Amino acid sequence: MGEAMQGFAYAICLLLSVLLNILLVGNILYGGDGEWRLRLPNGELKWSQDAAAAAEAVAALQCSGHGIAFLDGEIGDDGVTPVCECHTCYSGSDCSLLLPDCFADADSGDPLFLEPFWVQNAASSAVVVSGWHRMSYSFPDSSIFSQQLENHIRKVHAIARNAITDGKYIVFGVGSTQLCNAAVYALSLENSSSLSPAKVVAKIPFYPLYKMQTEYFETKNYEFEGDPSLLRNDTDAAGNVIEFVTSPNNPDGHLRAPVVGGPFARTIYDRAYYWPHFTAIPAAADEDLSIFTISKLTGHAGSRFGWAIVKDKSVYENMVAYIRTAELGISKETQLRALSLLKTVVQGDGRGIFNFSYEKMKNRWERLSQIISQSRRFTLQEISPNYCNFFEKIRGPSPAYAWVKCLREEETDCGAVLEAAKIIGRAGSMFSAEDRYVRLSLLKRDDDFEQLLARLRELVAIEDGAKTM
Incomplete structure (x- = not known):
C-alpha cells in the first residue's frame, strides 16, 4: 500500500513538473493578445540589439513635426545620423522653415494621411528581419504565398465587412497594379475559342493604369477598347469583353456597377478604395474577381502588396501562373511586413x-x-x-x-x-x-x-x- 501511494505521489509530481514547464514556455512564447512571440528572459536582446537601437534613434528625430527621418535616408555631415526629409513646402535642417511661394501638390495618391496611426502603433507594427529570413524562393509547402498572411487578409475583410472570402481563392501580387493585368490575362484565356481578342473596357472617367498597362502588355488574347460605348455592335465584340469596374471609382468616388452584359462578359472589380474610411460599405462584395491593395488599407504604398479574391479555380491558377512567370513570387520581406501590419489592424476589436x-x-x-x-x-x-x-x-x-x-x-x-x-x-x-x-x-x-x-x-x-x- 505504501509503495503504491509513493508511486502515485511521484506521478503527481511528474505531471505537475510537466505542466509547470509548459506554463513557463508559454510565458516565453505566448502573448496575452492571442499572438505567438518570443519573450526573452529579462528582455535581453541578442543579434537584433543594434538594429533595434538604430531604428529607435532614427524614430526619435523630431524634424520639427514637418519632416521625418528614415534608416535608409541620406546621412548627415557626421557620417552617421540620417537627415530629416522635409514635407512639401518645408525646408531647413530640422524642416522648420515654411516656403512662402510653395505650390500645393495634390497630384499624387500617396496615402500618407495614415502616418500618425502607425506612429501611435509603433511597437506592434515594427518588424526586425534576420539576415537569413526565408532565403528560399518558396515556403516549405512549395507555395509562394504566406498562409498566415492569407488568414489575416480573410480576417480583415470579416472585420471590415466589405468582402466575402469564404470558398474563394486569394492570390498575391506586387500591388494591385500587377494583379490588374494578371486578371486581364487570366480572363482572356477563359474564352480562348473566340476568333478575336477580348475587348478590355472601362467607363469614363477611369483610372489611367487600365489603358496604359493593357496596351503595354497587349497580346493576341486582349486589347484595350476604351469606354463600353465604343464597342461595335457585332456579337463577338459585345460578348468577349473584360470590363474594369472601379468601385468606389477613382477619380470621383462613386460606387459603380458593370455596364456590359452577355454570356462572355467578364468583370474585374477594382476595390482598392472599398474600405470604411473612403466609402460607405452597402454590402460585402461577393464577386467572381475583386482586387484590393494594402496601399489604401494601411497606407503602405511603398510596400507594393495587393491581393485578389477569386471565385473560379482556373482563373486563380492562371493568375498564379502569371505571377510566377513575372516575379517567381512575391518578396518574402514584403509578405512579412504586410503580416505585421495586418496583425496590428486586427488587434482588439479591429476597428x-x-x-x-x-x-x-x-x-x-x-x-x-x-x-x-x-x-x-x-x-x-x-x-x-x-x-x-x-x-x-x-x-x-x-x-x-x-x-x-x-x-x-x-x-x-x-x-x-x-x-x-x-x-x-x-x-x-x-x-x-x-x-x-x-x-x-x-x-x-x-x-x-x-x-x-x-x-x-x-x-x-x-x-x-x-x-x-
Whole structure:
C-alpha cells in the first residue's frame, strides 16, 4: 500500500513538473493578445540589439513635426545620423522653415494621411528581419504565398465587412497594379475559342493604369477598347469583353456597377478604395474577381502588396501562373511586413484603423466642401449619404479625391486654372475625361492638405462677389 501511494505521489509530481514547464514556455512564447512571440528572459536582446537601437534613434528625430527621418535616408555631415526629409513646402535642417511661394501638390495618391496611426502603433507594427529570413524562393509547402498572411487578409475583410472570402481563392501580387493585368490575362484565356481578342473596357472617367498597362502588355488574347460605348455592335465584340469596374471609382468616388452584359462578359472589380474610411460599405462584395491593395488599407504604398479574391479555380491558377512567370513570387520581406501590419489592424476589436482614418477623411471632405461651396467658379462631385455595413448606420462621404469642375465656359483647362493659383492636380484627360475636370488628392499628409486648403481659400476669395473667407 505504501509503495503504491509513493508511486502515485511521484506521478503527481511528474505531471505537475510537466505542466509547470509548459506554463513557463508559454510565458516565453505566448502573448496575452492571442499572438505567438518570443519573450526573452529579462528582455535581453541578442543579434537584433543594434538594429533595434538604430531604428529607435532614427524614430526619435523630431524634424520639427514637418519632416521625418528614415534608416535608409541620406546621412548627415557626421557620417552617421540620417537627415530629416522635409514635407512639401518645408525646408531647413530640422524642416522648420515654411516656403512662402510653395505650390500645393495634390497630384499624387500617396496615402500618407495614415502616418500618425502607425506612429501611435509603433511597437506592434515594427518588424526586425534576420539576415537569413526565408532565403528560399518558396515556403516549405512549395507555395509562394504566406498562409498566415492569407488568414489575416480573410480576417480583415470579416472585420471590415466589405468582402466575402469564404470558398474563394486569394492570390498575391506586387500591388494591385500587377494583379490588374494578371486578371486581364487570366480572363482572356477563359474564352480562348473566340476568333478575336477580348475587348478590355472601362467607363469614363477611369483610372489611367487600365489603358496604359493593357496596351503595354497587349497580346493576341486582349486589347484595350476604351469606354463600353465604343464597342461595335457585332456579337463577338459585345460578348468577349473584360470590363474594369472601379468601385468606389477613382477619380470621383462613386460606387459603380458593370455596364456590359452577355454570356462572355467578364468583370474585374477594382476595390482598392472599398474600405470604411473612403466609402460607405452597402454590402460585402461577393464577386467572381475583386482586387484590393494594402496601399489604401494601411497606407503602405511603398510596400507594393495587393491581393485578389477569386471565385473560379482556373482563373486563380492562371493568375498564379502569371505571377510566377513575372516575379517567381512575391518578396518574402514584403509578405512579412504586410503580416505585421495586418496583425496590428486586427488587434482588439479591429476597428481602430477604420475609426481613425474615417474621421480624418470625413473631416477633410467637410472642410474642402465648405470652401468650394463659397465658389461660383468650381464645383465638386456629389456623393450622397449611404448606409454602411461596417458602421451599421447611414454615413456621409469621405472620398479619397476631389473631382473638381471649372464652370466658366472659357476655362476648359481646369488644371491650368488651378496651377496659376499654385495648386497642382491631375488633369481630367488622364482619366479619359474632359480637362474641364481635375482630380485633387486628399490622401497626403496634414501639411499637404493644409497647404491645399490655404491655396483654395485664396483662389475662391478673389472671385467677384465671393464671400470673405
